[in-house]
Amino acid sequence: AQRVTQPEKLLSVFKGAPVELKCNYSYSGSPELFWYVQYSRQRLQLLLRHISRESIKGFTADLNKGETSFHLKKPFAQEEDSAMYYCALGAVRGGNKLTFGTGTQLKVEL
């Protein structure tokens, strides 16, 4: 069975501080991992996916198969990063279905 765990419901950091949003997954096959973000009053949108290996808005995430983790990181938090972040797991042969974690609300304080 697929499972995604985001242990923190709320993460509060000061502007300029480093950010790490944790995500662990459970899946026996070859996983595809994603981070989606939902800003206040906006629709859910893709932030990044592990296969692209790119940095979006200063965020990066590395897939660690040994630790089954896909933590989202940013070296210096900005106020506009305040949002709800969801980690999601896709199965390569799963019809493009995604299993989402419970989400982490990131609050960047001035």
Next chain:
Amino acid sequence: DVKVTQSSRYLVKRTGEKVFLECVQDMDHENMFWYRQDPGLGLRLIYFSYDVKMKEKGDIPEGYSVSREKKERFSLILESASTNQTSMYLCASSSVADEQFFGPGTRLTVL
């Protein structure tokens, strides 16, 4: 730009009513999805469809059904609404191996 639209932003219904939530996408995507979003529970997949007239159950299909008569439209049906179906409902679409694009959501309240 991919556009996924949902018929209502807010909906208030009474227990026992039949409820239709409509979703339309304009990018000729094969896959369409219905999720419900609840605080502390994240997004949970209700049903999805990978082709016209095809549907598969997600993780929480009980109390829901779906219809996909045209490629661009995916409907979620609550046959007899109950208070525990009060939630935010999100529709999404995607091509075969691409990211999912989400609609703005419908906040349903069942009294």
